[in-house]
Amino acid sequence: MPTVITARRTAAALATAALLVPLAACGNDDDGKDTGGRKAELTVLAAASLTDVFRTAGAAYEKDHPGTKVTFSFEGSQELAAKVRQGAPADALVTADTKTMDGLRSDTGDPTVIARNRLVIAVGKGNPKHVRTLKDLSAKDLKVVLAAPEVPVGRYSEKILDAQRVSVEPVSQEPNVRAVLSKVELGEADAGIVYKTDITAADGKAEGVDIPDAQNAVAAYPAATLKESAHPEDAAAFVTWLTSPEAQKILRDAGFQKP
Structure with a gap:
């Protein structure tokens, strides 16, 4: 009788193990990606x-x-x-x-x-102020917005403007690049310096004026x-x-x- 009980216990253990194997595999697919077993x-x-x-x-x-x-x-x-x-x-x-x-x-x-990423000059739709180059940003009747100097795009902007000896007095200095873009989109500024990808994200609300590679900065x-x-x-x-x-x-x- 003990032999029969032992045999039954062994068979039950093997059956349980067989069930657990596929359950354990449910947490990951063949690529090792988490499929919900761990949150x-x-x-x-x-x-x-x-x-x-x-x-x-x-x-x-x-x-x-x-x-x-x-x-x-x-x-x-x-x-x-x-x-x-x-x-x-x-x-x-x-x-x-x-x-x-x-x-x-x-x-x-x-x-x-x-x-x-690279920098571009952001201007309003249709470029109403006809901004073509970095030097145009120094025009006294142009409202330019830049990121603050402690912001990466602000440092990049300062670097390329200084290299071209362009003096700009921004109407405001923003805490991030999207704030600069927003000012241009809303018409609160005529131009600003942003990343090229920000113009793509603007979806037509603003346009970009390319800055030549020799005058640009890479972020x-x-x-x-x-x-x-x-x-x-x-x-x-x-x-x-x-x-x-x-x-x-x-x-x-x-x-x-x-x-």
């Missing part, structure tokens, strides 16, 4: 110029990684850096310049540049995990994904340049 909510601090493209990228990432939700906080890079220093809960950071990211080395993992966008992340593995996976062919195509389609 994670990521908060990503991102430069304002990434607003539109990252919303698209975030939706694509969530589709490929069921169970992971990505929430973005878009502001000027200097404002994002302040949040990190203040200990705001977040998992990853993407800035519009390497200088800001380098200043946070004690708070981040190793950064990876995921894209680049680099580094991404890094934050050391205080509550989901370090998921944060690292997202940062790595930003360099993947899928994410890079989304960035290219939005007008960003290769890293």
Whole structure:
């Protein structure tokens, strides 16, 4: 009798194990992607110029990684850096310049540049003031708006204007590039300096005047995990994904340049 009971217990154990194998596999597909077995909510601090493209990228990432939700906080890079220093809960950071990211080395993992961008002169629809070059921005009757000097695009703007010896007295200095674009779109300014991708995102509400490469500046966008992340593995996976062919195509389609 003991032999029969033991045999039955062994058979039951084997049957239970057989059932558990497919259940364990339900959490991941063949590519190792999370398919819902583990939940994670990521908060990503991102430069304002990434607003539109990252919303698209975030939706694509969530589709490929069921169970992971990505929430973005878009502001000027200097404002994002302040949040990190203040200990705001977040998992990853993407800035519009390497200088800001380098200043946070004690708070981040190793950064990876995921894209680049260039500057353009933003003007109203139809370019009513006929702005053609950087030198035109010095006209006394032209209302020009720039980003503040501590903002990456503000530093880039200052750099290229100084190089061309163009003196500009802005009517305002904004906290991020989208605020500059908004002033031009609303007609509160005749011109401003923004990223090329911002004009694409303007969807016809503003136009861009190209700045020659020899007079331009290239903005680099580094991404890094934050050391205080509550989901370090998921944060690292997202940062790595930003360099993947899928994410890079989304960035290219939005007008960003290769890293």
